[in-house]
Amino acid sequence: MKARISGLGHALGEQETHNHYFVDLGLETSDEWITERTGIKSRYIASEETSTSDLATKAAQHCIQNASIDKSNIDLIIVATSTPDYLSFPSTACLVQEKLKLGPIGAFDLSAACSGFSFALSTARSFIESNMYKNILVIGADCLSKITNFEDRGTCILFADGAGAALVTQTVEGETGGIIDSSLHSDGSKAELLMIPKGGSKYPLNTSITDEKSHYITMDGKGVFKSAISIVIPAIKSMLNKHNLNINDLSYLVCHQANKRILDKIANSIGLDKDKLVVNVTKYGNTSAATIPIALSELNEEKKLQKGDLILLAGFGAGFTWGLNLIEWS
Ligand SMILES: CC(C)(COP(=O)(O)OP(=O)(O)OC[C@H]1O[C@@H](n2cnc3c(N)ncnc32)[C@H](O)[C@@H]1OP(=O)(O)O)[C@@H](O)C(=O)NCCC(=O)NCCS
Incomplete structure (x- = not known):
């Protein structure tokens, strides 16, 4: 099943x-x-x-x-x-x-x-x-x-x-396709790159925290940029190798939409055709956990998903965390 x-x-x-x-x-x-x-x-x-x-x-x-x-x-x-x-x-x-x-x-x-x-x-x-x-x-x-x-x-x-x-x-008996594989990863040593420093159980919310605005997102932009690229590219290659797949076998790569430059760097480095790289960060910005399912839903609405299409989803973000799902569309 x-x-x-x-x-x-x-x-x-x-x-x-x-x-x-x-x-x-x-x-x-x-x-x-x-x-x-x-x-x-x-x-x-x-x-x-x-x-x-x-x-x-x-x-x-x-x-x-x-x-x-x-x-x-x-x-x-x-x-x-x-x-x-x-x-x-x-x-x-x-x-x-x-x-x-x-x-x-x-x-x-x-x-x-x-x-x-x-x-x-x-x-x-x-x-x-x-x-x-x-x-x-x-x-x-x-x-x-x-x-x-x-x-x-x-x-x-x-x-x-x-x-x-x-x-x-x-899936039902005889049905092909579905989620073929998943891989989940984390690296807590990079926790401080992107965080909400205060307002949680370590530093419970008080007025000095709200005054200094440390209950909002803080980010080392360059650090996040570099980490995302250095982590996601090998993870994609490793998923493809594990299944004896070539980059050309993919119909779409749907990465977390954080920054168009990150997406372009990933695509260039793995040799992905531009038309297989899904990009909507340009119109929606970074909606965190929502970016990948929004992108999939849009592909679906535009009738761009065909039975048998191989789609690789690659999420990454604070933690640091990253996770991939390889799907055969059915
Ligand atoms: C945030 C990001 C766009 C900044 O771009 P960058 O090229 O790395 O820019 P830097 O942080 O080195 O800053 C360069 C300069 O631009 C300035 N700057 C930052 N944001 C700016 C803005 N919105 N407008 C104008 N200037 C800005 C900085 O203050 C800095 O000025 P300085 O040189 O006088 O100190 C980029 O690092 C990024 O996208 N990182 C990944 C973030 C991300 O994806 N987060 C979510 C992950 S899930």
Whole structure:
């Protein structure tokens, strides 16, 4: 028995925001700088009232419709997020369960930052291959704008809000394709490259923390850039080698959308055709755990996914974490 993706959906923050927004905020930046260094031209920011569970629920509804499944057949919900509605509990997955009006099935959050969807998809695959569940809703959802310091030009131009959902279903006898392999990795020695320094159990929130704004994202941009490239390229090569695949065998490489320069460097270094590299960071920015399922959902909507296509998903992000899933589309 294998696990396959049988439906996809996505949702974005309400407000389309162009680069000049940051200039208007009074930051010393420009559309030219942001475009040249990141490739990003716009991103979608959630309204004040919208939280991660709202976007996750919208993406899930879109996914359920796309999969044409009776929602009572869903056995489990996994939400990968770093921006839960509430600090610690209740989980965002429980809120999504209630908003979707699903029965008392299991629902939990998973935290692996921007690699979250890769980790959640692998987790769902294991539940399905072990025959514990048949239909799992896997959602990557984040409202990074809610944890971003809009006075920090080094981070606020990158991050945005969105959600992507995939229904992961057990294959039936004789059915080919599905999730072929997964590999998950972490390196906690790189934890400080990208973090929210304070406001957690080590430094519980107080007014001096909010005054110094250390409850927002801090990032060593260059360090993250270098780590992402040096980690993801060998991981992709190793996955391809393990399955005796050539780069030309891939139909698409769907990497975490952090920066167009990172995507281009990865593609150049492995010799991937430009048209097989999926890029939407230019219009959506970095929506963390949501980037990969949003990109897949868009490919699906554009009818670009064909039965038999080999697709490699590669997530990477804070932790440092990185995770890959090799899929034969079915
Ligand atoms: C953040 C990032 C775009 C910065 O680009 P960079 O070329 O590395 O730029 P640097 O950090 O070296 O900064 C160069 C200069 O630009 C400035 N700068 C930073 N952000 C700027 C902005 N938005 N506009 C204008 N100038 C900016 C810096 O302050 C620095 O100025 P200085 O030389 O006077 O000190 C880039 O490092 C990056 O994308 N890293 C990866 C981040 C990422 O993907 N994070 C998520 C991973 S999941």
